[in-house]
Amino acid sequence: MTENPNSVPPPPDPRPRPQYGELAPEGWTWKPPQDQDRVDAPAPIAGAGAGVPPTAQPPAVPAVPFQPGQPFQTGQPHQPAQRTVPRWDRPLTIGLLAVGLLSTLYGAFSLGALPDAMQLIYTQQGLGTYTPGVSIGPLTSVGAIAVVFIWLATAAVSVRLLLRRRRAFYVPLIAGAVSTVTMFAFMLAAMLNDPTLIEFLSRQ
Numbered sequence: 538m539t540e541n542p543n544s545v546p547p548p549p550d551p552r553p554r555p556q557y558g559e560l561a562p563e564g565w566t567w568k569p570p571q572d573q574d575r576v577d578a579p580a581p582i583a584g585a586g587a588g589v590p591p592t593a594q595p596p597a598v599p600a601v602p603f604q605p606g607q608p609f610q611t612g613q614p615h616q617p618a619q620r621t622v623p624r625w626d627r628p629l630t631i632g633l634l635a636v637g638l639l640s641t642l643y644g645a646f647s648l649g650a651l652p653d654a655m656q657l658i659y660t661q662q663g664l665g666t667y668t669p670g671v672s673i674g675p676l677t678s679v680g681a682i683a684v685v686f687i688w689l690a691t692a693a694v695s696v697r698l699l700l701r702r703r704r705a706f707y708v709p710l711i712a713g714a715v716s717t718v719t720m721f722a723f724m725l726a727a728m729l730n731d732p733t734l735i736e737f738l739s740r741q
Contacts, residue, residue: 680723
């Protein structure tokens with residue numbers, strides 16, 4: 538490939554070829570910016586101009602550690618609400634337990650004195666002398682033990698509920714009904730085991 542004979546070459550530059558630092562002004566030196574590329578440098582606060590102090594950041598609140606068995610929650614830690622028990626519950630429960638104790642003792646002695654009560658019925662109806670059957674003694678003993686056990690269980694449950702600050706007045710009421718039914722059931726069973734009394738009632 539040949540050059541164009543009509544092209545005019547550019548005139549040579551009379552200035553000498555610049556070397557490194559030759560064309561810089563006298564006394565000027567290059568200084569790299571400091572702390573610009575450092576990783577640990579704090580990030581500039583947006584909107585903070587010259588002469589404006591940076592806004593103080595509030596201290597970070599440590600998060601509450603999560604414990605197994607508790608539901609996930611945010612914000613303030615959840616505090617379980619305290620149970621509110623009426624003031625009349627404690628004295629009413631204690632009073633019902635005292636009445637139940639007296640009723641239990643009366644029922645136990647009544648079951649033990651069942652042969653005397655049967656003799657009184659025999660005398661009033663002219664049936665002669667009452668002779669207790671073989672099963673009367675064990676039956677009345679089991680009945681007396683049953684009513685005493687019901688009161689002891691009632692007292693234990695009621696005291697436990699009172700210590701936990703929960704309502705307990707209904708426990709002696711339910712136990713009183715159960716104890717009364719139990720006592721009359723044993724009395725009725727002892728009376729129905731007497732053939733003379735059964736024959737007398739069948740003639741009425």
